[in-house]
Amino acid sequence: MxxxxxxxxxxxxxxxxxxxxxxxxxxxxxxxxxxxxxxxxxxxxxxxxxxxxxxxxxxxxxxxxxxxxxxxxxVPGFLPDASRRAGMQHVAFEYRTFDDLLGTYVRLKGLGILPSFVAEEGFQTVFNYADPDGNAVELNVNNYGNDWTATEHMRNPPAGHARRIPVDPEKLVAARMEGATPEQIHKRIFAGEFAQVRRHGS
Incomplete structure (x- = not known):
């Protein structure tokens, strides 16, 4: 013991x-x-x-x-909490590949479920959604495919890299369909492409 x-x-x-x-x-x-x-x-x-x-x-x-x-x-009668107070901010689920994450975005869009925010964070790419009660649910992918490397990136991000860059998921999907690799897409994001031009959400 x-x-x-x-x-x-x-x-x-x-x-x-x-x-x-x-x-x-x-x-x-x-x-x-x-x-x-x-x-x-x-x-x-x-x-x-x-x-x-x-x-x-x-x-x-x-x-x-x-x-x-x-x-x-x-619990009967419980309603989504619209007040601002301390509590759990979000919960996240990780996909194995960038294609799995993008494919999920396309599938959910077909069901009328759209993300409220999409961003590139260097070590991971995140799609943020809200469930029917308004709880924040993050879907993400490790851009390195390795937790140790991703942790090192979080601790010591490359010089000049923003912590979070809002991106347009439609542009990510289009680039991938055109043959760009996930690695190329991440580099192009940090070069200023794929900027989010409109808000996604229900």
């Missing part, structure tokens, strides 16, 4: 409270390919009395081999 060294556990899952379980699970299924592995509670459970089970519905979802990555708890 280790009692002296700080053990570094990996992040397994997070939980969200919502007032609209069905819309939330549908969105995460569409965007991230989540599967509902467990669901309990029933419609009207909060009004049916203590013998009917918990006064809420819940769904446990995952998009890999882990039993659940997100758990949603539905």
């Amino acid at each position: 280790n009692t002296d060294i700080t053990v570094r556990p990996k992040l397994q899952h997070f939980g969200l409270v919502t007032g609209n379980l069905d819309a939330m699970t549908d969105w995460y299924q569409q965007v991230l390919g989540m599967t509902i592995n467990c669901r309990f509670g029933s419609e009207g459970a909060a009004q049916a009395g203590p013998q009917s089970g918990p006064p809420f519905r819940a769904a446990f979802v995952s998009n890999d081999e882990v039993h659940h990555r997100i758990v949603f708890f539905e």
Whole structure:
């Protein structure tokens, strides 16, 4: 038993409270390919009395081999929080390749789901979305394909590189379709191409 060294556990899952379980699970299924592995509670459970089970519905979802990555708890009457206060700012999901990220953007656009912000950060490219409750969900890709190199870039960015450059995803897709490699696209971003000229969002 280790009692002296700080053990570094990996992040397994997070939980969200919502007032609209069905819309939330549908969105995460569409965007991230989540599967509902467990669901309990029933419609009207909060009004049916203590013998009917918990006064809420819940769904446990995952998009890999882990039993659940997100758990949603539905509390009747809960609304998205529009107030400005301290709390979790966003959650991020990493894709294996630049093409996977761009392909997901195109697929989601076809479903009417658009990013609120897209940016090049050097070590990663990020697409920021909002779920039905307004929670910020980031989809990204490691531009180096190596966590150690990406961390070194974050700590010591190349001279002259901005920390974050807003970009137009349509221009990224067009360049890739024209045959530009991901590496060439990143260089062209820092050379001033692919600037974001309009706001994306629903």
